[in-house]
Amino acid sequence: MKHEDLIQELQTAAAQIGITVRWERGDFEGGYCILRDQKILLINKRLMPVRKAAVLATALHGIGLENVYLKPAVREFVEDEAARSARIAH
Numbered sequence: 678m679k680h681e682d683l684i685q686e687l688q689t690a691a692a693q694i695g696i697t698v699r700w701e702r703g704d705f706e707g708g709y710c711i712l713r714d715q716k717i718l719l720i721n722k723r724l725m726p727v728r729k730a731a732v733l734a735t736a737l738h739g740i741g742l743e744n745v746y747l748k749p750a751v752r753e754f755v756e757d758e759a760a761r762s763a764r765i766a767h
Contacts, residue, residue: 735758
């Protein structure tokens with residue numbers, strides 16, 4: 678699955694759990710925050726598609742996607758990115 682397709686699937690999953698995905702420029706990769714009672718996943722729009730997908734997947738994994746249907750390839754990507762992120766953090 679192409680990274681652009683993964684991004685679209687992950688955005689749809691975010692919307693299903695009430696999270697708005699915003700694409701902004703700045704000196705950051707992205708992450709989850711709550712701003713005035715609105716759940717937001719902020720992603721740097723200057724990132725390459727592979728990094729955009731990875732940041733989305735890692736953030737959504739941290740929030741929890743257990744009750745959201747994801748295509749098997751998308752769920753596998755999310756799990757792989759979460760595991761990779763955990764290895765890097767340690």
